[in-house]
Amino acid sequence: DAGVIQSPRHEVTEMGQEVTLRCKPISGHNSLFWYRQTMMRGLELLIYFNNNVPIDDSGMPEDRFSAKMPNASFSTLKIQPSEPRDSAVYFCASRTTGVEQYFGPGTRLTVT
Amino acid sequence: DQQVKQNSPSLSVQEGRISILNCDYTNSMFDYFLWYKKYPAEGPTFLISISSIKDKNEDGRFTVFLNKSAKHLSLHIVPSQPGDSAVYFCAAFGGSNYKLTFGKGTLLTVNP
Numbered sequence: 333d334a335g336v337i338q339s340p341r342h343e344v345t346e347m348g349q350e351v352t353l354r355c356k357p358i359s360g361h362n363s364l365f366w367y368r369q370t371m372m373r374g375l376e377l378l379i380y381f382n383n384n385v386p387i388d389d390s391g392m393p394e395d396r397f398s399a400k401m402p403n404a405s406f407s408t409l410k411i412q413p414s415e416p417r418d419s420a421v422y423f424c425a426s427r428t429t430g431v432e433q434y435f436g437p438g439t440r441l442t443v444t
Numbered sequence: 445d446q447q448v449k450q451n452s453p454s455l456s457v458q459e460g461r462i463s464i465l466n467c468d469y470t471n472s473m474f475d476y477f478l479w480y481k482k483y484p485a486e487g488p489t490f491l492i493s494i495s496s497i498k499d500k501n502e503d504g505r506f507t508v509f510l511n512k513s514a515k516h517l518s519l520h521i522v523p524s525q526p527g528d529s530a531v532y533f534c535a536a537f538g539g540s541n542y543k544l545t546f547g548k549g550t551l552l553t554v555n556p
């Protein structure tokens with residue numbers, strides 16, 4: 333079975349540009365999570381979807397960040413406009429009814 | 445306010461010896477704990493978990509111990525192998541129906 337799929341794996345962009353990160357959760361999983369990992373703050377939960385509905389977006393740092401889940405097999409995290417401090421590794425994770433979350437390989441974002 | 449703390453950023457052990465990774469938590473609402481392992485350029489992968497009703501859970505070379513009164517858990521790896529070299533994250537669940545709270549991780553290096 334395929335795990336969580338994320339694209340792109342690496343993204344380098346200039347400050348001010350729009351960035352879109354993509355995630356395909358494991359089939360049958362009904363919960364999806366977006367995380368950001370930085371050296372300073374570790375793994376931070378940005379937003380959580382359950383059955384495609386955003387339940388908690390309190391971790392989204394500011395209005396420049398937005399996330400959507402139009403269907404059960406696809407989600408996007410968009411940053412517009414991007415800033416150098418957004419440089420981090422962004423992970424998507426999914427789960428069913430259990431506690432364990434299954435992570436994708438991540439997208440390394442560099443904003444210059 | 446860091447609710448899950450891994451106070452050792454790194455640990456180095458010899459192949460064949462025991463590795464002990466530690467984790468402390470502050471929130472008494474946490475009732476389930478997990479360890480994840482992360483290799484470079486990959487997402488965290490679930491390793492082992494323990495419910496708060498237990499004090500020990502074992503899976504092959506990996507054992508997790510929970511001391512609820514001390515709000516402390518540890519992961520023991522015996523015997524350690526070079527392939528165990530990775531970052532290990534402690535995570536806690538409870539007080540909500542979805543959120544995992546992660547520590548900042550400990551880099552384990554197992555030397556041949």
